[in-house]
Amino acid sequence: xxxxxxxxxxxxxxxxxxxxxxxxxxxxxxxxxxxxxxxxxxxxxxxxxxxxxxxxxxxxxxxxxxxxxxxxxxxxxxxxxxxxxxxxxxxxxxxxxxxxxxxxxxxxxxxxxxxxxxxxxxxxxxxxxxxxxxxxxxxxxxxxxxxxxxxxxxxxxxxxxxxxxxxxxxxxxxxxxxxxxxxxxxxxxxxxxxxxxxxxxxxxxxxxxxxxxxxxxxxxxxxxxxxxxxxxxxxxxxxxxxxxxxxxxxxxxxxxxxxxxxxxxxxxxxxxxxxxxxxxxxxxxxxxxxxxxxxxxxxxxxxxxxxxxxxxxxxxxxxxxxxxxxxxxxxxxxxxxxxxxx
Amino acid sequence: xxxxxxxxxxxxxxxxxxxxxxxxxxxxxxxxxxxxxxxxxxxxxxxxxxxxxxxxxxxxxxxxxxxxxxxxxxxxxxxxxxxxxxxxxxxxxxxxxxxxxxxxxxxxxxxxxxxxxxxxxxxxxxxxxxxxxxxxxxxxxxxxxxxxxxxxxxxxxxxxxxxxxxxxxxxxxxxxxxxxxxxxxxxxxxxxxxxxxxxxxxxxxxxxxxxxxxxxxxxxxxxxxxxxxxxxxxxxxxxxxxxxxxxxxxxxxxxxxxxxxxxxxxxxxxxxxxxxxxxxxxxxxxxxxxxxxxxxxxxxxxxxxxxxxxxxxxxxxxxxxxxx
Numbered sequence: 001x002x003x004x005x006x007x008x009x010x011x012x013x014x015x016x017x018x019x020x021x022x023x024x025x026x027x028x029x030x031x032x033x034x035x036x037x038x039x040x041x042x043x044x045x046x047x048x049x050x051x052x053x054x055x056x057x058x059x060x061x062x063x064x065x066x067x068x069x070x071x072x073x074x075x076x077x078x079x080x081x082x083x084x085x086x087x088x089x090x091x092x093x094x095x096x097x098x099x100x101x102x103x104x105x106x107x108x109x110x111x112x113x114x115x116x117x118x119x120x121x122x123x124x125x126x127x128x129x130x131x132x133x134x135x136x137x138x139x140x141x142x143x144x145x146x147x148x149x150x151x152x153x154x155x156x157x158x159x160x161x162x163x164x165x166x167x168x169x170x171x172x173x174x175x176x177x178x179x180x181x182x183x184x185x186x187x188x189x190x191x192x193x194x195x196x197x198x199x200x201x202x203x204x205x206x207x208x209x210x211x212x213x214x215x216x217x218x219x220x221x222x223x224x225x226x227x228x229x230x231x232x233x234x235x236x237x238x239x240x241x242x243x244x245x246x247x248x249x250x251x252x253x254x255x256x257x258x259x260x261x262x263x264x265x266x267x268x269x270x271x272x273x274x275x276x277x278x279x280x281x282x283x284x285x286x287x288x289x290x291x292x293x294x295x296x297x298x299x300x301x302x303x304x305x306x307x308x309x310x311x312x313x314x315x316x317x318x319x320x321x322x323x324x325x326x327x328x329x330x331x332x333x334x335x336x337x338x339x340x341x342x
Numbered sequence: 343x344x345x346x347x348x349x350x351x352x353x354x355x356x357x358x359x360x361x362x363x364x365x366x367x368x369x370x371x372x373x374x375x376x377x378x379x380x381x382x383x384x385x386x387x388x389x390x391x392x393x394x395x396x397x398x399x400x401x402x403x404x405x406x407x408x409x410x411x412x413x414x415x416x417x418x419x420x421x422x423x424x425x426x427x428x429x430x431x432x433x434x435x436x437x438x439x440x441x442x443x444x445x446x447x448x449x450x451x452x453x454x455x456x457x458x459x460x461x462x463x464x465x466x467x468x469x470x471x472x473x474x475x476x477x478x479x480x481x482x483x484x485x486x487x488x489x490x491x492x493x494x495x496x497x498x499x500x501x502x503x504x505x506x507x508x509x510x511x512x513x514x515x516x517x518x519x520x521x522x523x524x525x526x527x528x529x530x531x532x533x534x535x536x537x538x539x540x541x542x543x544x545x546x547x548x549x550x551x552x553x554x555x556x557x558x559x560x561x562x563x564x565x566x567x568x569x570x571x572x573x574x575x576x577x578x579x580x581x582x583x584x585x586x587x588x589x590x591x592x593x594x595x596x597x598x599x600x601x602x603x604x605x606x607x608x609x610x611x612x613x614x615x616x617x618x619x620x621x622x623x624x625x626x627x628x629x630x631x632x633x634x635x636x637x638x639x640x641x642x643x644x645x646x647x648x649x650x651x652x653x654x655x656x657x658x659x660x661x662x663x664x665x666x
Contacts, residue, residue: 025477062477073500076466077473083455084474107460108467116448117439118661152662176664251666
């Protein structure tokens with residue numbers, strides 16, 4: 001075990017998996033960086049956020065492929081390569097860019113296995129950056145994991161810490177289905193203890209990051225950090241908060257979520273995404289459909305508003321779910337009760 | 343340039359495949375009209391020489407990416423017609439176990455990466471197949487069939503550029519059949535498809551897609567270049583489709599005389615036979631024997647497909663994921 005950043009954990013996992021399996025390739029825009037530039041500096045970038053640094057030096061440019069800015073061709077080629085025997089890890093620089101290549105995910109990769117009668121595998125991993133907080137504005141800040149979660153045939157991963165990023169990315173690369181691996185850009189600098197060597201975390205297994213008995217908070221990606229912070233603060237007041245991090249939204253570990261709701265009877269869902277048809281609604285719906293008799297109070301949803309992400313300093317922070325809003329939601333659910341009928 | 347020599351075995355094989363496509367599609371047309379085929383069916387009649395002139399150069403380990411008009415590509419690439427028919431009728435044992443249907447037939451064992459119901463959906467996937475071939479260092483190649491309609495999709499431009507810069511063993515086979523759904527090419531595009539490819543720094547040539555020999559020669563050059571590791575090429579084959587966009591299309595946009603004229607003057611099988619008999623000593627009798635065999639084969643397989651069981655109800659839930 002050593003303390004590593006989220007960025008370094010992903011970099012290390014890519015290297016480990018590429019060493020382990022020669023069919024693993026990495027492709028995307030500037031994953032090497034500096035190709036064709038006038039400075040002649042090899043590997044001038046290693047990814048926009050440095051996540052793929054050092055890969056080309058170790059594995060060569062046949063396996064670490066810089067592409068033009070051409071998302072349909074990147075994601076489509078990754079799918080075609082997966083269909084024909086490679087295990088590509090394609091980088092979609094920002095999840096917002098799904099807009100220019102969604103067909104290759106929605107209509108192609110997600111459907112291949114089913115519409116070809118189970119006679120193929122599609123072992124493609126799409127690494128992509130999500131999340132607001134850097135002032136990048138409406139087209140570089142979204143969290144679209146919920147949109148992708150609604151598509152059968154793909155799996156969606158939303159790691160919240162470096163150790164999980166490592167274990168889940170290794171699982172993604174070895175998985176025989178298309179996986180969208182969503183890296184919150186605000187997490188890259190966050191560090192924690194990361195297991196050395198091989199570390200695999202199965203999909204569909206939630207992690208309870210704080211155990212508690214008064215209220216359940218289900219949070220995704222970076223929101224887990226905020227929820228943990230609030231739980232630690234409220235613990236000092238004697239409020240016992242359980243934080244559940246599903247880690248993958250598809251498959252979703254319903255059992256762990258329901259078990260926690262049955263224990264606490266109160267639910268707050270925190271998702272850095274717009275409020276309609278997203279994970280917060282999904283978890284609230286799950287509680288309504290399968291744990292209503294356990295609930296002692298209405299479910300609280302803490303999400304972004306139904307607006308684009310503003311670039312405006314200040315307004316962007318208002319857009320994001322905050323520790324204050326999470327705390328308020330927890331306090332609300334602790335004081336609210338269902339009105340008795342009749 | 344030396345006159346190409348055509349092995350009679352190859353010529354008879356090519357004729358057999360073209361005749362199989364014609365018979366298959368004419369039969370499908372009658373079956374659709376009789377109401378026995380589920381979903382949409384897009385027929386390949388008139389374009390037989392394009393698929394066959396191309397796929398005669400390919401091995402099972404080479405790949406093709408296809409289109410919604412994919413039956414001809416499948417037959418040319420060696421897919422079993424009985425298993426194709428089971429698939430078109432959405433029956434158990436079909437190439438996709440009955441869950442893909444006409445527009446999604448795939449057969450990876452034969453290197454057929456799938457018909458594709460998204461116009462322009464296939465070229466990026468074919469880039470990936472060619473990337474696999476290049477990465478693994480094989481001498482395999484991939485062909486992506488692109489209709490004139492699909493040629494206007496951005497995915498095609500992205501694929502041309504990506505294949506060019508990565509020097510992939512990929513052939514862009516434009517099938518210019520004159521119409522993008524209900525819109526004629528004189529309206530929907532400008533310039534020339536082979537020149538568009540040339541704009542991406544690769545060889546591009548236009549050939550008569552009704553003429554098997556012209557397609558075969560041009561694709562032969564492109565395939566050889568791909569196998570030598572010299573990168574992608576494009577071939578535009580011009581061959582009008584005989585029927586509508588889909589079977590059932592009223593074709594109000596088309597002068598009925600156009601189709602009569604095509605049948606009279608632009609039949610790829612007739613054109614093939616004229617030259618094969620005259621120049622390459624193929625006996626017409628031998629071709630008539632093939633005709634009879636094919637007619638019997640299709641009859642037998644259509645009857646079998648109609649009688650075959652449907653997939654069980656549980657099939658609804660299978661093969662969404664490998665594991666979940």
